[in-house]
Amino acid sequence: MSTLPISVPVTDTHLPYKGRVAMFTLIAAESAIFSIFVVAYIYYIGQSLSGPTPREVLDLPIFNTIFLLSSSLTIMLAERALVRRAMGNFNLFWGLTILLGAIFLIGTGREWYKLITVDHLTISTNLFGTTYYSLVGLHALHVIVGLILLTAVLVFSLMKALRPEDTKRIEVLALYWHFVDCVWIVVFTVVYVIGR
Amino acid sequence: MAQRGAAIRQEGKSMSESSMPLPGRLPDAAEQESRADTFGNIVEILHDWVTTVDHKKIGILYILYSLAMLVAGGIEILLIRLQLAGPRLNIIPAEVFNRLFTMHGTTMIFFVAMPIFVGFANYLVPLMLGVRDIAFPRLNAFSFWMTAFGGLLLYYSFLGGDGLQGAGTAPDVGWFAYAPLTERAFSRGHSTDFWALALILSGFGSIGGAINFITTAFCLRCKGMTLFRMPLFVWLMIVSSVLVILAVSPLTAAQAMLLIDRYLGGHFFDTQAGGSATIWMHFFWIFGHPEVYVLIMPAFGIASEVIPVFSRKAIFGYPAMVAASVSIAFVSLSVWAHHMFTIGMSAAGNAFFALSTMIVGIPTGIKIFNWLATLWGGKIRFEVPMLFSLAFLFQFLIAGLTGIMLAVAPFNWQLHNSYFVVAHFHYVIVGAILFMVFAGFYYWYPKVTGRMLDDRLGKLHFWLFVIGFHVTFDVMHIPGILGMPRQIYTYEIDRGWGTLNLIVTIGAFIQAIAIIIFVLNLIVSLFKGKIAGPDPWDAWTLEWTTASPPHDYNFDAEPVVYSARPLWDLKHPDDPD
Numbered sequence: 048m049s050t051l052p053i054s055v056p057v058t059d060t061h062l063p064y065k066g067r068v069a070m071f072t073l074i075a076a077e078s079a080i081f082s083i084f085v086v087a088y089i090y091y092i093g094q095s096l097s098g099p100t101p102r103e104v105l106d107l108p109i110f111n112t113i114f115l116l117s118s119s120l121t122i123m124l125a126e127r128a129l130v131r132r133a134m135g136n137f138n139l140f141w142g143l144t145i146l147l148g149a150i151f152l153i154g155t156g157r158e159w160y161k162l163i164t165v166d167h168l169t170i171s172t173n174l175f176g177t178t179y180y181s182l183v184g185l186h187a188l189h190v191i192v193g194l195i196l197l198t199a200v201l202v203f204s205l206m207k208a209l210r211p212e213d214t215k216r217i218e219v220l221a222l223y224w225h226f227v228d229c230v231w232i233v234v235f236t237v238v239y240v241i242g243r
Numbered sequence: 244m245a246q247r248g249a250a251i252r253q254e255g256k257s258m259s260e261s262s263m264p265l266p267g268r269l270p271d272a273a274e275q276e277s278r279a280d281t282f283g284n285i286v287e288i289l290h291d292w293v294t295t296v297d298h299k300k301i302g303i304l305y306i307l308y309s310l311a312m313l314v315a316g317g318i319e320i321l322l323i324r325l326q327l328a329g330p331r332l333n334i335i336p337a338e339v340f341n342r343l344f345t346m347h348g349t350t351m352i353f354f355v356a357m358p359i360f361v362g363f364a365n366y367l368v369p370l371m372l373g374v375r376d377i378a379f380p381r382l383n384a385f386s387f388w389m390t391a392f393g394g395l396l397l398y399y400s401f402l403g404g405d406g407l408q409g410a411g412t413a414p415d416v417g418w419f420a421y422a423p424l425t426e427r428a429f430s431r432g433h434s435t436d437f438w439a440l441a442l443i444l445s446g447f448g449s450i451g452g453a454i455n456f457i458t459t460a461f462c463l464r465c466k467g468m469t470l471f472r473m474p475l476f477v478w479l480m481i482v483s484s485v486l487v488i489l490a491v492s493p494l495t496a497a498q499a500m501l502l503i504d505r506y507l508g509g510h511f512f513d514t515q516a517g518g519s520a521t522i523w524m525h526f527f528w529i530f531g532h533p534e535v536y537v538l539i540m541p542a543f544g545i546a547s548e549v550i551p552v553f554s555r556k557a558i559f560g561y562p563a564m565v566a567a568s569v570s571i572a573f574v575s576l577s578v579w580a581h582h583m584f585t586i587g588m589s590a591a592g593n594a595f596f597a598l599s600t601m602i603v604g605i606p607t608g609i610k611i612f613n614w615l616a617t618l619w620g621g622k623i624r625f626e627v628p629m630l631f632s633l634a635f636l637f638q639f640l641i642a643g644l645t646g647i648m649l650a651v652a653p654f655n656w657q658l659h660n661s662y663f664v665v666a667h668f669h670y671v672i673v674g675a676i677l678f679m680v681f682a683g684f685y686y687w688y689p690k691v692t693g694r695m696l697d698d699r700l701g702k703l704h705f706w707l708f709v710i711g712f713h714v715t716f717d718v719m720h721i722p723g724i725l726g727m728p729r730q731i732y733t734y735e736i737d738r739g740w741g742t743l744n745l746i747v748t749i750g751a752f753i754q755a756i757a758i759i760i761f762v763l764n765l766i767v768s769l770f771k772g773k774i775a776g777p778d779p780w781d782a783w784t785l786e787w788t789t790a791s792p793p794h795d796y797n798f799d800a801e802p803v804v805y806s807a808r809p810l811w812d813l814k815h816p817d818d819p820d
Contacts, residue, residue: 062461062462062463062464063461063462064462065378065379065458065462065463068457068458068461068462069378069379069454069455069457069458072453072454072457072458072488073454075488075489076450076453076454076488076489076491076492077492079488079489079490079492079493079496080492080493080495080496081496082493083492083493083496083497083500083526083529084496084500087500087511087522087526090519090522091517091518091519094517094519095516095517096516096517170503170507170508170509171507171508171509171510173510173516173517174510174511174516174517174518177503177504177509177510177511177518178511181499181500181503181509181511
């Protein structure tokens with residue numbers, strides 16, 4: 048060791064982009080939150096003392112799922128367009144992503160409306176209601192947050208205020224959107240497949 | 244002393260010939276402005292501190308906030324100890340007693356221990372990594388104010404209800420708030436809401452802080468600062484932050500469920516509607532056990548900085564330390580149900596959680612051996628930070644041993660919820676964590692304020708606190724073994740717990756006196772302390788290259804690092820690390 052000269056070349060490592068690391072950390076935290084709600088949902092399947100039961104009132108939201116999951120594809124296409132600085136394409140695909148997300152939210156809203164008015168299932172009706180509205184609602188909340196952020200980016204883009212250095216930031220936002228979509232796969236499986 | 248000062252000056256000279264940027268080169272414009280004590284100036288200073296996004300100022304805010312909370316939590320425990328000093332005492336009524344122990348636990352964990360380390364880390368991590376600030380300064384300020392408002396909200400509960408004298412409507416469900424006691428039907432009014440909302444708020448703060456530390460350590464490091472050249476304190480803050488991410492988030496989720504139950508009529512923990520009280524215990528301890536490691540990791544980090552510097556040796560087994568910390572974190576995520584042996588789990592469940600709990604002892608043992616090996620053959624300087632660290636080593640070992648005793652399920656059935664458990668976890672939280680907080684104060688106070696803490700007061704603080712600690716918590720094990728349960732406001736004379744409890748109470752007051760001396764020392768030394776200079780301990784990490792206190796911009800130029808001990812390299816160019 049003592050023969051090592053102090054002028055040894057500095058090992059310069061390439062440090063990752065901070066937004067990316069922070070988003071992955073946030074996603075880890077969010078995953079932990081969702082896990083707890085998912086565990087509670089699974090734990091309480093079939094534990095309700097009174098009806099209605101999931102089998103009686105829940106329909107598979109196939110179209111809703113297709114809309115939300117395909118928004119992951121459109122946001123990826125938007126990102127690619129952004130890297131090429133093809134702003135027309137970017138606006139198109141980004142807007143499509145928002146549209147698909149909004150359709151998903153409307154679908155959830157219609158489902159809830161039917162559950163509340165027709166089936167008389169609210170959050171306080173039984174354990175199924177409590178766990179269902181909390182888990183699906185938590186996910187919908189994340190969709191809403193995502194849509195607000197996506198819309199903000201679209202507004203900036205339409206105002207031609209997106210600089211090339213913002214690309215990295217937009218990729219971080221897309222990461223969040225992919226996460227929201229992934230969570231839906233879990234929620235879908237747990238609520239509509241296993242729990243029904 | 245004079246000799247050492249000369250040595251430091253000489254080293255300063257040799258340092259100035261190196262490429263390392265030296266403190267005090269650039270005149271600090273802000274400092275040269277004359278400051279008259281006018282009202283406008285005070286408002287300006289206040290405004291500056293409230294709106295600051297500087298990691299050093301936010302760090303100091305965190306620390307001051309935790310110290311204020313320490314006093315609050317301390318007053319609560321002194322009242323509790325007075326009530327328990329003898330059998331059938333009537334100093335505070337039972338309801339107030341419940342509120343006080345709930346507030347004491349909640350305050351000490353969430354608003355003292357967590358923020359004080361976040362404060363240390365805020366101040367030190369960017370300095371240790373040789374960078375200007377933390378990754379997201381505004382998120383950092385947001386995190387602090389969320390934590391601060393959480394505590395404010397919690398203490399707001401003291402107003403209203405029975406008034407201040409009766410501890411208002413303070414939460415009274417214990418710091419783990421078991422269901423269904425927390426449900427609307429059994430906890431009327433808003434006391435439990437204060438508890439849940441305060442912890443959700445401060446939880447957001449903790450998660451924000453954790454994101455910041457992880458990102459800072461992975462994305463912002465000065466030239467040459469590879470991951471395995473980072474000071475161990477930074478490593479342990481990473482591990483602690485990962486645990487915050489994985490443990491505090493479930494707590495936030497569980498609190499949200501509790502609020503859904505209380506406000507929207509949900510049934511998560513409502514046993515009358517098929518809900519489960521046990522699942523709350525699981526959710527709480529999935530948070531609650533890793534939380535201990537959230538707190539102890541930074542304490543390990545401080546020990547890993549202090550012990551080498553005062554042994555005049557590099558830390559023994561740096562990679563082993565990192566690996567041991569990471570594995571403690573992993574294992575700690577799978578031990579939570581050892582808090583729940585008495586609820587009647589299956590034999591397989593009991594065996595799993597007993598074994599996984601004992602496995603924690605292995606990496607922890609590695610760490611203790613590494614610290615001992617660092618001491619071995621070193622030139623030990625018994626300065627105050629080192630005294631606290633040595634006491635920490637000893638006490639942490641005992642805390643670990645009683646922990647292994649409690650991990651044995653049948654033993655646990657006997658002593659669950661007894662004062663033995665209380666003594667065990669206070670041995671960890673006071674004997675290990677708080678001792679390292681004090682070591683950290685004595686070690687870095689010169690860096691933050693530019694002045695040394697008074698040595699005589701420091702030693703008095705140390706000895707009084709060690710004596711008070713052992714009088715309190717060594718003795719506290721015994722009433723536990725004799726069957727005294729925790730969270731009772733009084734006990735009968737014929738139990739034979741009276742004398743022991745009186746001794747415990749006396750010890751608590753000795754600790755309180757020691758802490759008063761410590762706070763006095765903090766204040767007096769701020770004005771009268773010896774001027775410290777940039778590097779009073781002849782240490783090796785980057786924070787000691789900056790002025791004391793560091794300039795707003797930290798480093799005059801970005802430092803370049805060639806080893807885990809950059810200052811050693813500078814001071815000993817002929818013998819680099």
